[in-house]
Amino acid sequence: MSNTPIGVLALQGDVREHLAALEGAGATACAVRRPEELAAVAGLVIPGGESTTISKLAGIFGLLEPLRERVRAGMPAYGSCAGMIMLADKILDPRSGQETVGGIDMIVRRNAFGRQNESFEAALEVRGIEGGPVQGVFIRAPWVESTGARVETLAAIDGHPVAVRQGNLLATSFHPELTGDHRVHELFTAMVRAER
Amino acid sequence: MSSTSPSTSTGPETGTARVKRGMAEQLKGGVIMDVVTPEQAKIAEDAGAVAVMALERVPADIRKDGGVARMSDPDMIEGIIEAVSIPVMAKSRIGHFVEAQVLQALGVDYIDESEVLTPADEVNHSDKFAFTTPFVCGATNLGEALRRIAEGAAMVRSKGEAGTGNVVEAVRHMRQIKGEIARLKGLDNHELYAAAKELRAPYELVAEVAELGKLPVVLFSAGGVATPADAALMRQLGAEGVFVGSGIFKSGDPAKRAAAIVKATTFYDDPKIIADASRNLGEAMVGINCDTLPESERYAGRGW
Numbered sequence: 001m002s003n004t005p006i007g008v009l010a011l012q013g014d015v016r017e018h019l020a021a022l023e024g025a026g027a028t029a030c031a032v033r034r035p036e037e038l039a040a041v042a043g044l045v046i047p048g049g050e051s052t053t054i055s056k057l058a059g060i061f062g063l064l065e066p067l068r069e070r071v072r073a074g075m076p077a078y079g080s081c082a083g084m085i086m087l088a089d090k091i092l093d094p095r096s097g098q099e100t101v102g103g104i105d106m107i108v109r110r111n112a113f114g115r116q117n118e119s120f121e122a123a124l125e126v127r128g129i130e131g132g133p134v135q136g137v138f139i140r141a142p143w144v145e146s147t148g149a150r151v152e153t154l155a156a157i158d159g160h161p162v163a164v165r166q167g168n169l170l171a172t173s174f175h176p177e178l179t180g181d182h183r184v185h186e187l188f189t190a191m192v193r194a195e196r
Numbered sequence: 197m198s199s200t201s202p203s204t205s206t207g208p209e210t211g212t213a214r215v216k217r218g219m220a221e222q223l224k225g226g227v228i229m230d231v232v233t234p235e236q237a238k239i240a241e242d243a244g245a246v247a248v249m250a251l252e253r254v255p256a257d258i259r260k261d262g263g264v265a266r267m268s269d270p271d272m273i274e275g276i277i278e279a280v281s282i283p284v285m286a287k288s289r290i291g292h293f294v295e296a297q298v299l300q301a302l303g304v305d306y307i308d309e310s311e312v313l314t315p316a317d318e319v320n321h322s323d324k325f326a327f328t329t330p331f332v333c334g335a336t337n338l339g340e341a342l343r344r345i346a347e348g349a350a351m352v353r354s355k356g357e358a359g360t361g362n363v364v365e366a367v368r369h370m371r372q373i374k375g376e377i378a379r380l381k382g383l384d385n386h387e388l389y390a391a392a393k394e395l396r397a398p399y400e401l402v403a404e405v406a407e408l409g410k411l412p413v414v415l416f417s418a419g420g421v422a423t424p425a426d427a428a429l430m431r432q433l434g435a436e437g438v439f440v441g442s443g444i445f446k447s448g449d450p451a452k453r454a455a456a457i458v459k460a461t462t463f464y465d466d467p468k469i470i471a472d473a474s475r476n477l478g479e480a481m482v483g484i485n486c487d488t489l490p491e492s493e494r495y496a497g498r499g500w
Contacts, residue, residue, distance in 0.1 A: 011462055012225040012246060014218075033463065048222045049246070050282055056244040057462055081222070095241065095281055110281060116305035117328050119215045120208035138208075139219050140283065140305070178218045 006192055007032035007041030009067075011057040013049020013082060017177035018185075025185035027192070035066045043076035043192035046083030046101070048139070048175050051110065054082055055098050064099060071103040076168040076195050078188040084164075084171035085110060085142055092145050104166045105148030112143040112160070112173075124174070126163050127154040129183050136162065136174035143173055168195060216330035216350035219306070220414035223247060223283075223351075223437055227427065227458050228416070230254050230441040232272075234279035236450070243454035247283040247306070249439065250276040255312050255359025256442035256481065259493065265313040267295040273302050285332070290499055291317025293326070300329040306351070307331045309344075311498035312358045312441075319500065324348030334418065336369045336496050338376035342397035342405070345413055352411060354435065355496040356419020359442050361483030363420040365496055366430060370417055374434045380406040419496070422447070422480050424460030424473040431464035448478030 008018045010031035022029035022045065032038050044067075046054070058064045071077055071087075079087040086101050088108040113119070119140060123133035136155075144161035147153065155163035155172075162173035168191060176184035226246030231237040237248045252268040253261065267288055277284045283305035288295035290309055295316075299307050309322055311334050324331040325348035334355035335341035341352045354373060356366030376395075380402065383391055388406055392399040404412050417435035421427050422443035430438050438461055440454075447453045456473040463469035491497070 010225070014221040014224060016224070017221060049224075050222065050226060052241060052282060053226055053244045053246050053458070057458070060459065061463075093281075097242075115303050116219055116283065116330065117300065117303060118210065119219065120210045121212050121215060122208040137214055137218055139215060139222060175218060178214055178221065 003028060004042040005030045006043045008045045008047055012053045013047040014177060015047050018045045018047045021177045021182050021185040024182040025189045027189040035062055038066050038070065042196060046079040046086045048081035048083065051082040051085040052095050052098055054086060059099060067101045071101055074168055076191045078170040080172050080175050080177060081141055084108060084173055087169055087171050103169045104151060104164060104171055106151055106164060107145045108142045109145045110142050111140050113138055113141050116140055124155045128187060134176060134181060134183060135179050137178045138174050141173040211328035217413050219330055220351035224414060225462060226437045227461050228439045229444055229454060231276060234275045236445055237276045237279045239451050240454055241280045241282050243451060244458035245282060247285055248280060249285045249308065251287055254442040254445060256446050258312060259359045270302055277303060287313055289313040290315040291320050291322055293322040296322050296327060300327055304329060309333050311355060311495045315498050321347050334499060337372045339395035339397050340499060341373060341411060342395060342401045345401060346398050351414045353416040353418040353439055357486050358419045358495055360420050360486055361422040361443055361481040362486050363426045364486055366417050366420045370430060370433045370435055377405055377410065381409050424456045424470055427457045428460045428464035428470050431461060442481055446481035453477050
């Protein structure tokens with residue numbers, strides 16, 4: 001069981017960077033595009049990408065319900081950027097028909113920091129991550145508009161949560177997979193190992 | 197909202213290489229579609245496009261109409277920005293850095309310094325480091341790709357031959373770029389200096405490509421993709437995603453074809469899914485045989 005891989009949802013987005021970051025964190029990682037592949041992983045990363053595209057493809061290829069079932073059953077999941085949107089119970093401003101997997105009791109605002117010209121990097125203290133600040137890369141990033149009582153905020157910018165955890169579910173507005181710093185993926189890998 | 201949450205420790209920095217190149221990383225595995233109206237942009241978004249390219253005329257019409265092709269009207273670009281939530285790209289002429297300044301001021305998410313428009317400078321491309329907005333540029337070979345990256349491009353697309361609906365040039369350029377990268381990997385340190393000279397590209401970039409075995413930025417394919425199988429072909433040849441220009445909105449059923457190309461781009465290595473996506477799509481764009489195109493009507497030769 002300890003060799004069971006952690007999956008990266010590979011419908012669209014920066015899948016390769018997440019696979020590399022998980023391996024850098026000491027995990028075995030594999031791409032997931034089909035329900036049977038989802039069934040074979042111990043945890044799942046939903047990568048950065050376009051949330052509308054990922055949501056659409058997850059619906060078309062029959063992954064939304066299996067994803068919801070696994071998350072409901074306690075599978076650890078981590079979402080960065082678009083992945084954070086996919087793990088939110090609610091989107092403030094969804095495109096028509098845009099569905100999420102849900103699981104984290106929060107409302108997210110898409111593209112909350114602005115368009116690409118406003119995309120930025122900033123060093124962030126993230127609760128639960130030792131060894132100094134994490135370099136947060138925010139690309140047309142969402143933020144968390146409001147959270148339920150069970151959601152712990154791990155980092156915030158100007159009062160807006162940008163890293164949150166609820167039980168086995170972790171989400172960041174930013175992209176640690178683009179930095180070569182594997183500490184967020186180490187945290188997630190530890191969450192998956194604790195669940196085994 | 198948590199009252200004890202930690203806050204930022206250093207100020208934000210925009211327009212960094214990581215933010216510009218990282219934006220393209222988010223587009224991987226996706227389809228970027230040419231659109232000329234807000235309605236088309238919505239169709240593209242609903243079909244699952246990861247971004248749209250806002251322009252006044254698709255390349256097939258630029259070919260037909262002739263004349264000088266320029267940056268699109270700001271009203272038209274803004275209309276498309278307002279219509280969709282996915283990223284919006286727009287084209288500037290090669291070397292026309294003022295068109296690029298205008299596009300940045302309009303708030304487009306990516307600027308395509310494109311050979312599809314009539315070049316404004318036959319020697320120089322724009323200095324792309326001077327912008328916060330990232331650039332994508334076309335290339336027919338590795339040297340051209342690396343020269344664009346040296347000028348600040350944060351994403352590269354193989355050029356193909358836009359507006360033809362014929363994938364042959366896209367294949368040629370992708371094979372050329374991938375083949376040259378494979379060759380670099382086999383060279384030793386002494387040989388890389390001579391390779392840089394041959395490629396007419398900075399040694400540091402050449403050495404980086406030899407080390408990584410890939411470009412340091414995302415590589416998409418463009419110019420001639422018209423069917424789901426075309427898109428999957430380009431991905432199997434090494435493209436990390438595809439641009440589709442005239443192929444969608446010059447076809448019989450754009451919404452259906454757009455969705456089909458998105459599916460085939462994600463499952464590019466699954467022929468059954470590509471087969472299903474290819475059923476009953478209606479008329480594809482007619483297309484042009486590239487060997488009958490006179491040299492003056494070939495866009496891929498523009499760029500230096």
